[in-house]
Amino acid sequence: MFVTIKKLGRLSFRKVYYYTVFIEDADYTEFEDFLIRMKSVSEYGEQLGKILQFIQDIGEKYGARSEHFRHERSADALPPRYYIQPGKPNKYGIRLYCIRLSNEIVVLLNGDLKTEDNPEDCPNCRRHFRFANAVARKLNDAIRDGEIVLNDKHLDMDDDFEIAL
Amino acid sequence: MKRPTVIDDLPLFDEILDNTTEESKLFVSRSLAIANQILIVLEKKGLKQKDFAALLHKKEAEISRWLSGFHNFTIKSIAKIETALGERILFTQQESAEEVQKAVNSYKFKASLNNFSGVVGAKEKIEFTQTGRVRVQAPLVKVVRLPKGNFIDPTYTGKAG
Numbered sequence: 001m002f003v004t005i006k007k008l009g010r011l012s013f014r015k016v017y018y019y020t021v022f023i024e025d026a027d028y029t030e031f032e033d034f035l036i037r038m039k040s041v042s043e044y045g046e047q048l049g050k051i052l053q054f055i056q057d058i059g060e061k062y063g064a065r066s067e068h069f070r071h072e073r074s075a076d077a078l079p080p081r082y083y084i085q086p087g088k089p090n091k092y093g094i095r096l097y098c099i100r101l102s103n104e105i106v107v108l109l110n111g112d113l114k115t116e117d118n119p120e121d122c123p124n125c126r127r128h129f130r131f132a133n134a135v136a137r138k139l140n141d142a143i144r145d146g147e148i149v150l151n152d153k154h155l156d157m158d159d160d161f162e163i164a165l
Numbered sequence: 166m167k168r169p170t171v172i173d174d175l176p177l178f179d180e181i182l183d184n185t186t187e188e189s190k191l192f193v194s195r196s197l198a199i200a201n202q203i204l205i206v207l208e209k210k211g212l213k214q215k216d217f218a219a220l221l222h223k224k225e226a227e228i229s230r231w232l233s234g235f236h237n238f239t240i241k242s243i244a245k246i247e248t249a250l251g252e253r254i255l256f257t258q259q260e261s262a263e264e265v266q267k268a269v270n271s272y273k274f275k276a277s278l279n280n281f282s283g284v285v286g287a288k289e290k291i292e293f294t295q296t297g298r299v300r301v302q303a304p305l306v307k308v309v310r311l312p313k314g315n316f317i318d319p320t321y322t323g324k325a326g
Contacts, residue, residue: 007170049189061198
């Protein structure tokens with residue numbers, strides 16, 4: 001499958017530009033798909049709102065410091081580590097997988113309600129975790145090989161650059 | 166080289182935020198603000214998280230949770246942090262105003278000019294007496310070279326002339 005990177009104009013802030021990816025033949029980008037599906041889980045509406053507020057505040061005021069992200073092998077995730085959601089039947093809550101490329105560039109992907117400690121064991125998050133890591137490895141290779149250059153908040157890519165998974 | 170194409174609209178992002186309680190949003194904003202203030206102080210002092218953890222006799226993993234931006238700080242924790250760092254992290258609005266006034270009052274400048282009035286720094290206007298000396302109390306952030314080679318000496322701490 002081919003995956004293309006898209007810049008999220010609404011989430012282009014003073015300190016961080018957020019991007020997402022579009023999977024060939026999908027109806028929505030990965031982040032849009034996450035918002036659509038998670039919005040319908042009313043029980044976790046407040047946590048979803050907190051994650052979006054977090055994205056906005058980091059983008060506008062603080063930058064995407066690594067301290068603010070949960071590290072998930074080659075990829076990252078929100079909310080950050082050790083956030084405990086008290087009083088809820090599922091202690092893990094929502095997980096949004098992403099890729100923090102720098103303090104200025106974050107690629108927001110997809111996620112779901114996490115039900116197991118190990119994402120590989122979680123039927124909801126497994127595919128999003130694996131996808132995020134696959135994309136992260138491709139991006140890291142591209143940056144290493146010079147096919148993608150991180151230019152402040154911009155991603156400069158070779159004209160023929162594409163992500164094939 | 167090319168750049169990614171832009172998706173301008175993301176109405177669902179704003180819709181979800183609008184439907185989130187102010188309390189939840191403020192919790193995140195305040196926690197992030199405190200976490201980042203701690204990180205600023207640590208950087209200023211050249212301390213790593215493990216050094217900070219040692220100062221507080223805490224595990225590094227707990228410090229990492231504090232600095233993530235989603236932590237619910239207690240007043241007790243804030244007091245421990247401020248004591249360990251030797252610096253205030255949190256100010257009320259009144260405390261902030263008092264700190265600013267202290268800073269303003271601590272700057273004194275000597276100007277040696279004849280019959281000149283001009284603008285220095287951001288907004289301050291200096292007015293000179295017939296002797297050409299005046300005390301300016303303002304938080305000027307740089308020395309400005311004025312016409313005719315005159316200047317404000319920011320290191321002056323004596324009384325007004």
